[in-house]
Amino acid sequence: MEAKILHERKKCIGCGACVALAPEFWRMSSDNKATLLKNKIESKKDFDINKQAEMACPVNCIHVVEEKTKSNPKKAGEKR
Numbered sequence: 607m608e609a610k611i612l613h614e615r616k617k618c619i620g621c622g623a624c625v626a627l628a629p630e631f632w633r634m635s636s637d638n639k640a641t642l643l644k645n646k647i648e649s650k651k652d653f654d655i656n657k658q659a660e661m662a663c664p665v666n667c668i669h670v671v672e673e674k675t676k677s678n679p680k681k682a683g684e685k686r
């Protein structure tokens with residue numbers, strides 16, 4: 607499983623939901639906005655907690671995007 611997290615930081619209102627759900631990935635900064643600590647997801651567990659953060663974010667500024675990997679050639683090469 608590989609995915610990445612995109613954060614539209616300008617839209618963040620600092621509610622703290624992402625930090626509560628995925629503290630390994632999110633921190634509150636001194637400007638009262640969340641900061642993304644790492645944007646690469648490599649496990650299902652991390653994917654799930656960040657998906658929860660994405661859904662919990664009241665301003666929809668978190669985007670978890672699944673990436674096609676070489677280890678899944680069927681998905682990457684599928685044309686039909």
Ligand code: SF4
Pocket residue numbers: 617618619620621622623624625639640659662663664665666667668
């Ligand atoms: S959940 Fe969204 S609005 Fe709330 S702190 Fe995190 S990024 Fe900001």
